[in-house]
Amino acid sequence: MTTATTATPPGTPAPDTERPAPRTAPPARLRAWVTRAPLLPALVFLIVVTQLPMVATLVISVFDWNALYPEARAFNGLANYGEVLGDPALRKSVLTTILLTVTVVLVSLVLGLLLALLLDRRFKGRGLVRTMLIAPFLLVPVAAALLWKHVLYNPEYGLFNGVLHWILGDGATQPDWVAKMPLGAVEASLVWQWTPFMMLILLAGLQSRPADIIEAARIDGAGAWQIFRFLTLPHLRRYLELGALLGTVYIVQNFDAVFTITSGGLGTANLPYTVYQTFYQGHEYGVASAAGVLVVIGSLVIATFALRVVSSLFREEARS
Numbered sequence: 524m525t526t527a528t529t530a531t532p533p534g535t536p537a538p539d540t541e542r543p544a545p546r547t548a549p550p551a552r553l554r555a556w557v558t559r560a561p562l563l564p565a566l567v568f569l570i571v572v573t574q575l576p577m578v579a580t581l582v583i584s585v586f587d588w589n590a591l592y593p594e595a596r597a598f599n600g601l602a603n604y605g606e607v608l609g610d611p612a613l614r615k616s617v618l619t620t621i622l623l624t625v626t627v628v629l630v631s632l633v634l635g636l637l638l639a640l641l642l643d644r645r646f647k648g649r650g651l652v653r654t655m656l657i658a659p660f661l662l663v664p665v666a667a668a669l670l671w672k673h674v675l676y677n678p679e680y681g682l683f684n685g686v687l688h689w690i691l692g693d694g695a696t697q698p699d700w701v702a703k704m705p706l707g708a709v710e711a712s713l714v715w716q717w718t719p720f721m722m723l724i725l726l727a728g729l730q731s732r733p734a735d736i737i738e739a740a741r742i743d744g745a746g747a748w749q750i751f752r753f754l755t756l757p758h759l760r761r762y763l764e765l766g767a768l769l770g771t772v773y774i775v776q777n778f779d780a781v782f783t784i785t786s787g788g789l790g791t792a793n794l795p796y797t798v799y800q801t802f803y804q805g806h807e808y809g810v811a812s813a814a815g816v817l818v819v820i821g822s823l824v825i826a827t828f829a830l831r832v833v834s835s836l837f838r839e840e841a842r843s
Contacts, residue, residue, distance in 0.1 A: 577819070580812045580815055580816060581812075581816060583808055583809055583812040584603055584604070584809060584812035584813040584815075584816050585598060585599065585600055585601065585603065585809070586598055586599065586603075586808075586809045587599040587602070587603070587809055588807075588808040588809040589806055589807055589808070589809075590806035590808055591806050599809070603809045603810050603812070603813035604813045604816075604817070606810055606813070607810060607813045607814045607817060612792075612797065613794070613797055613814060615790075615792075616792050616793055616794045616796070616797040617794055619706070619790065619791065619792060619793050619794075620775060620793040620794045620795075622706070623706065623709065623710060623713075623774065623777075623791075623793055624771055624774045624775050626710050626714075627710055627713045627714055627717060627770070627774050628717075628767050628770045628771055628774060630710075630714045630718075631713075631714050631717040631718045631720070631721045631766075631770060632721050632725075632763060632766055632767060632770075634714070634718045634721070634722075635718050635719070635720070635721025635722040635723075635724070635725050635766065636721070636722075636725050636759075636763075638656060638718065638719075638722040639721075639722050639725035639726040639728075639729055640729070640751075642656070642722070642726055643726065643729045643730065656719055656722060657719045657722075657723065658719075659715055659716050659718070659719055660716060660717070660719035660720050660723075662716065664716070664777070664779035664780065665779045665783055667712060667715070667716045667779075667780075668712055668779050668780045668782075668783035668784050669783055671708070671711070671712040671715070671784065672701065672712075672783060672784045675700075676699075676700040676701050676708060676784075678697050678698065678699045678700070679697075681700070683700060684697045684698070701784060701785060701789075702789070705784075705785050705788070705789035705790065705791045706789075706790060706791050708784055708785070709780050709781055709784050709785060709791055712780050712784060713774060713777065713780050717770055717773075717774065720766070720769075720770065721766045721770065724762050724765060724766045724769075725759060725762055725763070725766065727762065728758065728759045728761075728762035729755070729759070731758075732754070732755065732758050736754060737750060737754060740754060761832060761835060764832050765829065765832045768825060768826075768828055768829035768832060769829055771825050772822055772825050772826050772829060775794070775795075775818070775821065775822060775825070776795055776818065776822060777793070777795065778793075778795040778796055778799065781793055781795075781796045782796060782799070787800060794814070794818055795818065797814065798811050798814045798815050798818065799811075801814060
């Protein structure tokens with residue numbers, strides 16, 4: 524039995540069939556706005572909190588503005604910046620800031636590396652030791668400075684003089700540590716607080732070393748010093764750079780330790796403290812704002828290098 528089929532004669536148009544209209548995709552710009560819309564409140568808040576004060580500081584920095592004589596306020600262009608760069612006290616505070624920052628960063632990096640090498644080994648109670656070593660970094664900066672000023676440095680009841688009295692007896696000298704070594708006192712408190720930060724960064728770098736390469740070096744007869752010098756230290760180069768840059772960004776802006784321990788006296792006034800002194804004690808709003816702008820510019824330059832180091836670390840991790 525055959526089934527008859529009807530052939531469509533040539534030239535006859537095909538019957539109309541109802542097809543659904545193709546769904547048009549939303550424009551790319553609309554999709555981008557829909558994706559970014561939830562972030563807009565956070566962006567607006569960030570602009571209001573950070574950028575508007577910066578704009579106000581820039582505006583004030585080009586005015587001759589003394590709070591004691593508000594009627595005499597006048598626009599003076601870049602004269603405040605010239606006064607900041609030409610003021611001997613401000614130049615000295617810049618040198619103090621550089622010395623303080625370099626000392627604290629280098630000593631913190633060395634101590635942080637030694638502690639990271641210690642914590643990279645397995646031993647009983649390693650978790651407790653790690654927690655105790657991290658604790659100084661978790662303290663409020665003012666609280667840490669007060670701890671060093673009163674609990675350790677105080678010439679009458681401080682721990683340092685108490686140890687000297689316990690070891691040497693009643694004839695032991697009881698020095699005033701802050702008066703004897705003011706900048707060293709500030710540096711010691713900052714090193715104590717920032718060493719855990721360096722330790723955490725370097726410990727992360729140590730734990731990211733390829734174990735097979737280390738094991739192969741040991742099989743080939745390499746000693747501990749050779750492994751550290753030729754394998755561990757090159758691997759930690761990026762982490763050392765990152766710790767140095769981030770530490771520099773924060774310590775350049777440090778105000779708490781200088782204000783709490785020495786109140787900026789005895790040659791310890793760094794740039795942030797000098798800005799504070801100019802603003803709140805000298806009432807020179809324009810000069811203080813110009814100095815603050817210069818501090819921000821310097822911090823941004825350092826932060827740019829830090830971000831490049833972080834990006835290179837991420838790229839290396841992605842390639843590996």
